[in-house]
Amino acid sequence: MIKRLFDWLKQPLGLIAVGIVFLAVFSVAAYGLYTTQQSPAQPIQFPHKTHVAFGIQCLYCHPGAAKGPSAGIPSQAKCWACHQQIAKTQTSVLLAPLKEHVESGTPIEWVPVAQVPDFVQFNHRAHVAAGQNCENCHGDMTTQTIAENPQVFNMGFCLDCHIKSAGEDQAKLNKLADCGTCHY
Amino acid sequence: MATVTDLKITELKLSEAEGGKWGMVIDQDICTGCQACVAACAMENNVSFVGDVDSGYGRSMHWIRIERFWEGEYPEVKMTPNQPMMCQQCGSATCEPVCPAFATVHSQAEQLNLQVYNRCVGTRYCANNCPYQVRSFNWRDYERPEPLPNQLNPDVTVRTRGVMEKCTFCIQRIHKAQDNAKAEGREVVDGEFTTACAQACPASAITFGRVDDSESLVSQLIKHGHGVKHLEELGTLPNVTYFKGG
Numbered sequence: 176m177i178k179r180l181f182d183w184l185k186q187p188l189g190l191i192a193v194g195i196v197f198l199a200v201f202s203v204a205a206y207g208l209y210t211t212q213q214s215p216a217q218p219i220q221f222p223h224k225t226h227v228a229f230g231i232q233c234l235y236c237h238p239g240a241a242k243g244p245s246a247g248i249p250s251q252a253k254c255w256a257c258h259q260q261i262a263k264t265q266t267s268v269l270l271a272p273l274k275e276h277v278e279s280g281t282p283i284e285w286v287p288v289a290q291v292p293d294f295v296q297f298n299h300r301a302h303v304a305a306g307q308n309c310e311n312c313h314g315d316m317t318t319q320t321i322a323e324n325p326q327v328f329n330m331g332f333c334l335d336c337h338i339k340s341a342g343e344d345q346a347k348l349n350k351l352a353d354c355g356t357c358h359y
Numbered sequence: 360m361a362t363v364t365d366l367k368i369t370e371l372k373l374s375e376a377e378g379g380k381w382g383m384v385i386d387q388d389i390c391t392g393c394q395a396c397v398a399a400c401a402m403e404n405n406v407s408f409v410g411d412v413d414s415g416y417g418r419s420m421h422w423i424r425i426e427r428f429w430e431g432e433y434p435e436v437k438m439t440p441n442q443p444m445m446c447q448q449c450g451s452a453t454c455e456p457v458c459p460a461f462a463t464v465h466s467q468a469e470q471l472n473l474q475v476y477n478r479c480v481g482t483r484y485c486a487n488n489c490p491y492q493v494r495s496f497n498w499r500d501y502e503r504p505e506p507l508p509n510q511l512n513p514d515v516t517v518r519t520r521g522v523m524e525k526c527t528f529c530i531q532r533i534h535k536a537q538d539n540a541k542a543e544g545r546e547v548v549d550g551e552f553t554t555a556c557a558q559a560c561p562a563s564a565i566t567f568g569r570v571d572d573s574e575s576l577v578s579q580l581i582k583h584g585h586g587v588k589h590l591e592e593l594g595t596l597p598n599v600t601y602f603k604g605g
Contacts (some may be wrong), residue, residue: 301541
């Protein structure tokens with residue numbers, strides 16, 4: 176039975192079949208890998224670079240970063256404070272969803288991009304207080320439209336920086352390289 | 360073979376070792392056994408509700424429990440004071456060296472015994488080696504029907520099946536207090552924060568604070584009281600002091 180199958184696979188038609196199966200598996204794998212490298216679909220194609228170009232600070236829209244654990248994603252009220260004074264908001268196709276959300280009073284369901292797992296307790300404030308700038312982890316927003324991760328937020332990425340910033344200070348290293356600093 | 364004198368020498372060495380950082384004092388004479396600490400702890404730390412079936416198998420999950428003991432023979436039975444028991448945050452913990460995954464490690468910064476949930480592979484060696492029997496294991500993904508998920512504490516990891524867990528001395532509150540103090544440019548003040556069990560105790564039988572600070576309330580109580588540390592003879596260097604019969 177298996178010998179007959181091998182014989183059939185060795186003839187030209189069989190080789191073509193093998194090739195098609197191989198190509199199908201390879202392209203699905205490649206597509207899967209490609210999708211993991213894409214920023215998620217957002218309800219509005221929010222251009223970070225445009226807003227940064229206007230001189231708006233990160234902390235204006237994400238004020239939580241200086242105050243507590245979560246940087247926060249602004250509600251449409253914050254968007255509207257500026258956008259209702261901009262004539263383009265009324266006509267732009269890309270901004271139509273914002274207008275709809277404001278008029279109907281429904282929240283914009285942004286998809287968080289920079290996330291850590293549940294077993295990691297991350298606090299923005301400690302990092303901002305330690306003099307870390309947003310772009311050190313989140314990348315250069317002057318070149319990005321929809322936010323994407325410049326790197327994977329894994330433990331190696333965190334710990335590299337923690338050990339580097341502790342330097343020779345043993346007490347600081349104990350604190351920054353301690354499991355209980357992030358995992359509890 | 361170790362002789363009795365050898366054992367005494369090791370005990371002496373251990374007692375001279377550096378004390379912990381955070382400690383607790385529990386006054387068993389005040390404790391009424393009302394279980395408020397148990398409830399508060401479960402809510403603060405997202406401890407699962409196991410249910411009656413699994414509890415029957417001895418798989419109930421508590422980070423703190425009230426132990427009851429009896430003295431004498433029936434009918435002259437006398438109950439001894441209630442004894443709240445939680446992780447003693449030993450300075451030389453027996454749970455730590457047996458973990459093959461290094462999931463339970465000693466924190467150099469806070470001098471606590473940590474349980475790193477994402478490292479734990481669930482061998483349960485630590486629980487079997489704990490003389491206080493205070494570790495609990497997630498035998499299943501226990502059900503959390505609506506609206507219970509709404510009261511989960513976002514500062515504490517929600518554990519899943521196959522993970523060991525135990526009292527952390529509310530390390531999330533320690534971190535929060537330290538973070539607040541640092542933002543305001545000061546040190547953490549004694550009594551500024553406390554653990555969930557100590558906060559909930561209506562009789563104030565539980566006191567929490569720094570044992571390495573001689574001015575703190577906990578240190579004062581330890582100094583002037585007649586406290587005992589449970590199973591201290593094992594050399595575990597526990598950081599919880601019990602007062603009884605005073």
